[in-house]
Amino acid sequence: MPRERSITDELLYESQLHAARFGGPRPVVPAKHLAIVSCMDSRIDVFDLFGLAIGDAHVIRNAGGIVTDDVLRSLVLSQRVLRTREVVLVYHTDCGLQQIREDEFRAHLLAETGEEPPYAFGAFTDVDDAVRHALARVRGHAFLPHRDHVRGFVYVVETGILREVS
Amino acid sequence: MPRERSITDELLYESQLHAARFGGPRPVVPAKHLAIVSCMDSRIDVFDLFGLAIGDAHVIRNAGGIVTDDVLRSLVLSQRVLRTREVVLVYHTDCGLQQIREDEFRAHLLAETGEEPPYAFGAFTDVDDAVRHALARVRGHAFLPHRDHVRGFVYVVETGILREVS
Numbered sequence: 252m253p254r255e256r257s258i259t260d261e262l263l264y265e266s267q268l269h270a271a272r273f274g275g276p277r278p279v280v281p282a283k284h285l286a287i288v289s290c291m292d293s294r295i296d297v298f299d300l301f302g303l304a305i306g307d308a309h310v311i312r313n314a315g316g317i318v319t320d321d322v323l324r325s326l327v328l329s330q331r332v333l334r335t336r337e338v339v340l341v342y343h344t345d346c347g348l349q350q351i352r353e354d355e356f357r358a359h360l361l362a363e364t365g366e367e368p369p370y371a372f373g374a375f376t377d378v379d380d381a382v383r384h385a386l387a388r389v390r391g392h393a394f395l396p397h398r399d400h401v402r403g404f405v406y407v408v409e410t411g412i413l414r415e416v417s
Numbered sequence: 418m419p420r421e422r423s424i425t426d427e428l429l430y431e432s433q434l435h436a437a438r439f440g441g442p443r444p445v446v447p448a449k450h451l452a453i454v455s456c457m458d459s460r461i462d463v464f465d466l467f468g469l470a471i472g473d474a475h476v477i478r479n480a481g482g483i484v485t486d487d488v489l490r491s492l493v494l495s496q497r498v499l500r501t502r503e504v505v506l507v508y509h510t511d512c513g514l515q516q517i518r519e520d521e522f523r524a525h526l527l528a529e530t531g532e533e534p535p536y537a538f539g540a541f542t543d544v545d546d547a548v549r550h551a552l553a554r555v556r557g558h559a560f561l562p563h564r565d566h567v568r569g570f571v572y573v574v575e576t577g578i579l580r581e582v583s
Contacts, residue, residue, distance in 0.1 A: 319487045412439075
C-alpha cells in the first residue's frame with residue numbers, strides 16, 4: 252500500500268517546478284543591503300509585500316516578529332558578514348501572540364509535559380507597543396554596526412496596508 | 418533639502434502597490450497546517466519555492482535556518498495555538514555561516530566592542546550534518562505535539578534544486 256501523501260510531498264512537486272523556471276544564481280550579499288524581520292504569520296509574503304526579487308534582502312521571521320537574541324544574532328551576521336545596512340521590522344494585526352496569555356500558556360504546557368518551557372513565548376496585547384519595544388532592542392544592540400536606518404511597521408492583514416510605527 | 422531616499426522608502430512604495438492588489442483577508446490558521454523553517458538568505462523565496470499562496474504556511478527564518486530555542490518557541494506556538502502539524506526545514510548551499518569560524522568571529526566582536534556576544538552564532542561547515550542536527554532537535558522537543566512529519570532539505574542556490582537529507 253503506498254504511503255499516505257503528505258502536504259510536504261505536494262510541496263516537493265512544486266519545488267521541481269521552481270527549479271525548472273530557476274533564473275540563475277545570485278550573489279550571497281543582498282542587492283538591497285537590507286534585512287527584514289517579520290512575524291511567521293502565513294498571511295505575510297515578504298517578497299510580494301515589498302516587491303523583492305531573489306537576492307534582494309535577508310528575511311528573518313519568528314512567532315511575532317519579536318526581536319529575540321536569535322534575531323539579533325541573525326542581524327549581526329547579516330550586517331557584519333553579508334553587509335546589510337538597513338533594518339525593517341514587520342508586526343501585524345490579528346497576531347497569534349495576542350491570542351494567548353503567557354502565564355496560562357506556560358501553565359498549560361507544564362501540566363501536560365511536566366516540564367517548564369525553557370523560553371518566554373512573547374505574548375503581547377498592543378501591537379504598536381510591541382513594535383516600539385522591538386525598535387528599541389535593535390537600536391540598542393551594540394554589536395550591530397548599522398543602527399541609523401531601523402524602521403517599524405504594522406501590516407494590516409484585513410486590508411493589505413502597511414502602516415509605520417514611530 | 419529633502420531627506421536622502423533610503424531603500425526602505427522604495428519598499429514602502431512597493432507596499433502600496435501590494436495593498437492595491439490585495440486579494441482579501443485569510444484566516445490566521447495556515448491552510449496547509451504546515452510550518453517551514455529556513456535560512457534568512459536572500460536567494461530563498463519560500464513562497465515561490467513551494468508554490469505557496471497567502472495563508473498557506475508559517476514561515477520561520479533566521480541566519481542558517483538553525484533550530485535555536487527561538488525557532489522551537491515559534492514551532493510550539495505554530496502547532497499549539499495555530500494548529501500546524503508538519504515541519505519542513507530548509508538549509509542551503511553557500512551559506513554565510515560557512516564563511517566564518519565561531520571563535521574568530523567572537524574574538525573580532527570582543528576586540529571591537531569590548532563585550533562578549535551573548536549568543537553562539539552557529540557557524541558550520543557541512544550542510545548535510547547541520548540539517549541532520551536540526552531534524553534531531555525538532556524531533557526531540559517534547560513541547561511539540563506533532564513530530565512525525567518533520568523533513569529536512571538543502572536548497573542548492575546555484576541551480577534552484579531542493580534535495581532531501583535523511
